[in-house]
Structure formats: C-alpha cells, structure tokens
Amino acid sequence: MRGFTGVFTRELLIIRKRFLKMLISFSVTPLLYLIAFGWGLGQRMTVEGVPYITFLIPGLIAMGSMTRSFAISSEINIARFYWHIFEEFQAAPVSDLAIAVGEVLGGILRGFFATAIICVFALFFHVRLHITGWFLLAVLGNAFTFSSLALITSMLVRSHADQSMLNNFVITPMAFLCGTVFSLKALPGWAHALIRWLPLSPATRAIRATALGHPIPWAAMATVFCFGIVFFTLGVFAIRGAKS
Amino acid sequence: MIKTFNLSKRYGKTTALENLTLHVKEGEFFGYLGPNGAGKTTTVRILTSLAKPSAGTATIGGFDIQKFPLAAKKLIGVVPQAINLDMELTGWENLLIHGLLYQMRRFEIREQAEKWGVFSGLASRLAKPVNTYSGGMKRRLTIARALLHNPSVLFMDEPTVGLDASGRRELWGLLKRINREGTTIFLTTHYIEEAEALCDRVGILDHGRLIALESPRALIASAGKVVVDVFEGESLTSHFFPDRVAAGTFAATVQGSATIRNANLEDVFVKLTGRRVES
Numbered sequence: 466m467r468g469f470t471g472v473f474t475r476e477l478l479i480i481r482k483r484f485l486k487m488l489i490s491f492s493v494t495p496l497l498y499l500i501a502f503g504w505g506l507g508q509r510m511t512v513e514g515v516p517y518i519t520f521l522i523p524g525l526i527a528m529g530s531m532t533r534s535f536a537i538s539s540e541i542n543i544a545r546f547y548w549h550i551f552e553e554f555q556a557a558p559v560s561d562l563a564i565a566v567g568e569v570l571g572g573i574l575r576g577f578f579a580t581a582i583i584c585v586f587a588l589f590f591h592v593r594l595h596i597t598g599w600f601l602l603a604v605l606g607n608a609f610t611f612s613s614l615a616l617i618t619s620m621l622v623r624s625h626a627d628q629s630m631l632n633n634f635v636i637t638p639m640a641f642l643c644g645t646v647f648s649l650k651a652l653p654g655w656a657h658a659l660i661r662w663l664p665l666s667p668a669t670r671a672i673r674a675t676a677l678g679h680p681i682p683w684a685a686m687a688t689v690f691c692f693g694i695v696f697f698t699l700g701v702f703a704i705r706g707a708k709s
Numbered sequence: 710m711i712k713t714f715n716l717s718k719r720y721g722k723t724t725a726l727e728n729l730t731l732h733v734k735e736g737e738f739f740g741y742l743g744p745n746g747a748g749k750t751t752t753v754r755i756l757t758s759l760a761k762p763s764a765g766t767a768t769i770g771g772f773d774i775q776k777f778p779l780a781a782k783k784l785i786g787v788v789p790q791a792i793n794l795d796m797e798l799t800g801w802e803n804l805l806i807h808g809l810l811y812q813m814r815r816f817e818i819r820e821q822a823e824k825w826g827v828f829s830g831l832a833s834r835l836a837k838p839v840n841t842y843s844g845g846m847k848r849r850l851t852i853a854r855a856l857l858h859n860p861s862v863l864f865m866d867e868p869t870v871g872l873d874a875s876g877r878r879e880l881w882g883l884l885k886r887i888n889r890e891g892t893t894i895f896l897t898t899h900y901i902e903e904a905e906a907l908c909d910r911v912g913i914l915d916h917g918r919l920i921a922l923e924s925p926r927a928l929i930a931s932a933g934k935v936v937v938d939v940f941e942g943e944s945l946t947s948h949f950f951p952d953r954v955a956a957g958t959f960a961a962t963v964q965g966s967a968t969i970r971n972a973n974l975e976d977v978f979v980k981l982t983g984r985r986v987e988s
C-alpha cells in the first residue's frame with residue numbers, strides 16, 4: 466500500500482510545477498459565471514429563498530470541484546498513451562489499489578484547489594459561506610466520486626479522442642444540469658426525476674446546504690459517498706484490466 | 710533467475726510470441742536478438758508485468774509473475790524501449806517518484822540518486838527539467854532510474870538506441886560492471902556486435918519463436934567459423950566453412966570476387982533468419 470506515495474508525489478510535483486497556470490485556468494470559468502449571472506442577475510433575483518448569487522456560488526463549487534477532479538482522466542490518458550508514464554507505475558511493485566489511491570488523492574486535491582479559489586471569490590461578491598467540516602466533507606465526497614469516475618474512464622477508453630467525447634457528452638451536460646446554476650425545482654417532474662439520479666445532483670445539494678448553513682441533507686451526503694465507493698472499487702478493477 | 714515455460718502471446722490473429730521456454734541463470738548476461746516484430750518487446754513486457762501472457766508461465770527469482778506479481782516486480786528494473794520519463798519534472802524528481810514506488814526511504818533515494826547520477830554523468834543536470842535533456846541524456850536517466858532500487862534483474866529493451874558511439878561504449882562498461890557485481894541482465898538489442906561483446910548467451914527470436922540459444926562463440930562455431938562473401942553482380946551471398954583451408958579451397962573455385970573473413974554473430978543471424986538486421 467505504501468507505494469501510493471510515489472503516485473501521489475508525482476501528482477503533487479505536477480501541481481506545484483503548474484500552480485500558476487492552474488490557478489488562472491481554474492479561476493476563469495467561475496469568474497465568468499459570477500460576472501455574467503451573479504452580477505447580471507444575482508442581486509435582483511431570488512432562488513430557493515436566497516439571492517441568486519448566494520445560490521450560484523455553492524453550485525459553482527460543486528461544478529468546479531467535479532470538473533477539476535474529473536480532469537485527471539485526461540491527464541492519466543496522456544500519461545498512458547502519449548508518455549507511457551503509467552507503465553512506470555504498472556511495472557513497479559505497487560498494487561492496483563495503491564495506484565488508485567494515489568491518483569484519486571491527486572484528483573481530490575485538484576477539486577479542493579478549485580473549491581478554494583471559488584471560496585475566495587465569494588468574499589469579493591460578499592457572499593458568506595459556512596466553511597465547516599460538513600461542507601468540506603461534502604466537497605470531499607464530490608471530488609472523491611469524480612476522481613474515481615475519472616480513473617475508470619481513463620482506464621477504459623482506448624484513445625485520447627474517446628476521452629474528449631466523454632467530456633463533451635457526459636461531463637459538460639452533467640455540470641450544467643445537476644442543479645449547479647439553476648434550481649431543479651424549476652424543471653418538469655420527469656426531468657427532475659431523471660436528473661436526481663446523476664451523481665452530481667446529490668453532491669450539489671449537499672455542498673449547497675452545508676455552505677449556506679442549512680440543515681444537512683443526510684440522504685444526499687450518503688448517496689454521494691455511495692457513488693464514490695462504487696466508482697472507486699470499479700476503478701481499482703479497471704486498472705487491473707488495463708494491461709494489454 | 711528468469712524461467713519461462715511455453716510462454717505465448719497472441720494479439721487477435723497475430724502470434725507475437727509462441728511457446729517460449731527459457732532459463733536465464735542468476736548473474737547471467739543474456740542477449741535477446743531478433744528482427745523487427747520478432748516479439749522481443751512482447752517478451753519483456755510480459756516478464757515485467759506490463760502485458761498478460763495468453764498462455765504459459767514465467768517466474769522471476771522463483772516468484773510466479775502472475776501469482777506473486779509484487780514479489781516478482783520488486784526484483785526487477787526496467788529500461789523500456791520507449792522513453793517514459795516525466796518531461797515536465799526534473800531528473801531528480803523522476804528518480805524520487807521511482808524510489809517511492811519501490812518503497813525506498815528518502816535518504817536511500819538521495820544516496821542512490823547521487824551514486825547513479827554520477828555514474829550516468831548526469832549529476833550536474835538532475836535539478837533541471839527532463840525536457841531540457843538531449844536524447845542520450847534521457848536514455849541515461851531511464852537507465853539510472855532502473856538501477857535506483859538495486860534490482861537483481863535488469864531488463865533493457867534496446868537501451869543503446871539513440872546513444873552515440875562513445876555513449877554506447879560507456880554504457881557497455883557500466884553494464885559489464887553491474888553484471889560483474891551480480892545483477893542478471895536481460896538485454897534486447899539490434900546491435901549484434903553489442904550482444905557479441907557483452908553477452909554470455911544469446912537467444913535469437915524470429916516470428917515469435919526462439920530459433921537459437923547458445924553462447925555467441927558456440928553460435929558462430931555452429932554456423933561455420935569462416936565466411937566467404939561472394940559478389941556476383943549486385944548480389945552478395947555468404948558461404949560458411951569450419952576453417953580457413955576449406956574456405957580457401959572454395960574461394961578458388963568462385964567466379965567473380967570473393968573475400969574470406971571470420972564469421973561474426975551477424976552472419977549467424979542472417980543465416981538463421983534470412984534477414985539482415987536494420988539498425
């Protein structure tokens with residue numbers, strides 16, 4: 466199990482090397498949302514009983530931590546098909562579990578990085594977030610779930626092009642639809658029923674409730690971690706199956 | 710140290726490796742030759758757990774590579790055919806990650822990195838990102854990395870590709886030395902003079918099948934120690950003879966030009982596979 470430090474250290478070193486680039490690129494999307502929708506609509510409109518901008522920021526945290534955690538999928542892909550770096554892990558005496566732990570921790574770290582940036586923006590837009598242990602737990606669940614999903618997909622896809630397809634047709638729609646930027650209550654019943662089952666929906670609910678100091682939605686919180694555990698387990702097996 | 714029994718690998722309809730049964734002894738310097746596509750890399754990938762065999766078994770240091778992969782992998786170092794370094798990171802960071810993957814302690818990693826850094830002539834460059842290295846330096850770093858954890862068996866898939874003549878000689882010296890210190894070496898190469906200079910035994914692979922397995926000297930002797938090259942117009946044919954007398958007698962009967970020389974491993978290779986090695 467100790468071998469996970471090798472995989473995780475690589476992630477840390479890469480993040481350190483790209484810190485500034487990441488900081489900037491992780492900031493752009495949330496900032497555009499905040500300016501366009503937060504300033505544009507945020508002050509006058511209320512959603513689910515709070516000003517729109519207050520509703521929006523936790524949604525952006527859910528969206529940001531999800532997309533940035535999931536982005537390790539592309540990274541692993543490049544490492545696998547282009548640089549063959551993944552072979553260095555596969556040839557080393559580390560278990561598939563250790564590789565999974567190292568990679569997923571790297572993804573979680575990116576998720577928290579994205580979260581931290583948005584929390585700082587919240588200050589500038591005068592939205593007070595409740596950054597409690599429960600909030601961090603909700604973000605952790607989301608980052609864990611999507612890092613694990615990223616691990617599965619990166620092991621299953623056969624090329625980098627497949628990976629972009631997946632991003633376009635699965636991740637981007639999910640990022641928009643799961644209650645991140647609008648209230649799911651506004652949707653027709655059937656759509657609501659469908660979207661509820663996407664893993665980002667309970668995560669968004671848990672992150673928003675905890676961030677705004679509302680009662681903790683236990684069911685949503687538990688659902689997020691269930692998704693995470695299932696994806697992670699499948700991820701470990703996906704690594705096992707990735708040998709040619 | 711390395712034992713395989715009827716090891717086979719199929720990719721769809723192509724058979725990359727067929728019933729390889731091989732025993733590389735502890736401390737041996739083993740050369741693995743074969744034309745492009747013969748199955749050399751496939752063999753190395755199976756033995757280093759990067760690919761699964763379709764059939765057959767293999768052990769490293771007595772550990773079955775499929776039943777006890779971690780124990781087997783602990784014993785080996787790999788220099789892959791394609792350089793797989795983290796280009797963004799420095800040489801030292803690449804070594805650090807490797808050391809951690811092999812569960813070494815930090816001070817150990819530092820010590821070993823210094824040692825192999827000096828050895829590979831990279832000591833002064835280890836703090837620089839790998840994407841500033843020349844091809845030869847990258848190659849040497851992959852070798853230093855493979856040796857970092859003091860493996861008992863070193864697998865090298867064409868490690869001297871991309872090195873200049875002096876770099877290659879230096880590496881030969883290094884390999885000889887670590888082999889003398891007890892490391893078993895499994896070397897895949899296209900450079901036949903390399904196998905001749907370094908290896909205790911050579912296996913020749915063609916179309917996934919092992920067609921010869923001997924010491925270089927015995928292989929050369931079995932093919933014929935003396936060669937007569939006969940040029941007729943555009944074509945060159947080589948004839949093998951056990952000694953100079955027989956060769957001389959034959960050469961006298963040839964129309965056109967004939968040259969007599971000692972046979973080398975390349976002749977054996979050509980005789981067995983019907984192909985010259987493209988390098």
Ligand SMILES: Nc1ncnc2c1ncn2[C@@H]1O[C@H](COP(=O)(O)OP(=O)(O)OP(=O)(O)O)[C@@H](O)[C@H]1O
Pocket residue numbers: 709720723724725743744745746747748749750751752790
């Ligand atoms: N992943 C793969 N999928 C399909 N076929 C493969 C794969 N890897 C290797 N092969 C096939 O297996 C055969 C052996 O390939 P291998 O790479 O082992 O040859 P090699 O002896 O290392 O050649 P070279 O000297 O060119 O490196 C070739 O016919 C190759 O096309």
Ligand SMILES: [Mg+2]
Pocket residue numbers: 749750751790866
């Ligand atoms: Mg090869």
